[in-house]
Amino acid sequence: MHSALANGNVAVVTGGASGIGLAAASHLAGLGLRVCIADLPGPALDAAASVLIAQGAAEADVMxxxxxxxxxxxxxxxxDAVEARFGSVNVLMNNAGMQPGSSIFDAEGNWDRILEVNMGGIIRGSQIFAPRMIASGAPGLIINTGSKQGITTPPGDPAYNVSKAGVKAFTEALQHELRNREGARVEARLFIPGFVYTPLTANGRTEKPDDAWTPEQVVAFLFESVERGDFYILCPDNDVDHATDVKRILWAAGDITENRPPLSRWHPDYGDAFKAWLKK
Known part of the structure; x- marks a missing residue:
């Protein structure tokens, strides 16, 4: 087990009131960590601590x-509040995010909010918590939730793609800084979920699609990957396996190295070539 996940240690999960965040908080509480769930105010946050307590966490160990x-x-x-109640933080999961949809010229007027939450929230969270985690001298783990859309950047939701591309670049830089900082015992990981059925992805559906994983499945994969020492935690789902993800990512990178048009996977002159290459 990663040393930051030891019984009695302290974890903070943003966006922790539902979906992947709540599943992660439950997993961490199940390992014996004291957990702070952070989210926007509302019924989901009001109920979240009770979920962990009902699963066996001590009331004193959840906030x-x-x-x-x-x-x-x-x-x-x-x-400040977490340190005052629990002490130094060992695990930070920057998971809060939103995906209301977007268009390239921002007809919806939501680009600023998407970037502020999805990318800015992760940058700020890391900048605020990481120095404290380093100063504590204890083992630490920062998990930043990215997205495959921040790597292959498919058309249709550009603000979300830009925000998650920023998360990837920032988390890579963060890990580089941490591994080269003398005395730091803190690591960063980039969490890249597949299709997961959560309130963020439900889009009005009341039952999990067959293609999707549950939050519990993806969180189990996350922490198995942490144990393996993976930095890029690229999650499959019931529709897309790891090999397909790898090929999609390689094709996207090839747009640069092969001097193809951007997003050539969706370009009419290259779509058939991509499909043929994917089958190889």
Whole structure:
């Protein structure tokens, strides 16, 4: 087991009131960590701590705190509150995100909010918590939730893609900094879920699609990958296996190295070539 996941250690999960975040909080509580769930105020956050307690966590070992990750002052207040109650943080999962849909010229007027939450929240969370985690001298783990859309950047939701591409670049830089900082015992990991049935992806559906994984499945894969020492935690689902993900990522990179048009996978002159290459 990763040393940061030891019984009695402290974890913070943003976006922890539902979906992947709540499943991760439950998993961490099940390992014996003291857990703070951070999310926007509302019924989901009000109920989240009770979920962990019903699963066996001690009431004294769970806290829920309303936090907007786009606000640096609120994230600082979150860090202060967790330290005041539990002590130094060992595990930070920057998971809060949103996906309302977007268009390239921002007819919806939501680009700023998407970037502030999905990318800015992860950057700010890491900048606020990581120095404290390093200073504690204890083993630490920062998990940043990215997306395959931040790597292959498919057409249709450009603001989300840009935000998650930023998460990838930032988390790579964060891990480089941590591994080269003398005395730091903190690591970063990039979590890249596949299709997971959550409130974020439900789109009005009330039952899990066959292609999707449950939050519990993807969280189990996450922590198995942490144990293997993976940095890029690229998750499959019931529709797309690892080999297909790899080929899609390689094709996307090939747009640059082969000087193809951007997003050639969806370009009418290259679509058939991509499909043929995928079958090889």
């Amino acid at each position: 829920a705190l309303a936090t907007d990750v786009s606000d640096r002052a609120k994230l600082t207040a979150l860090a």
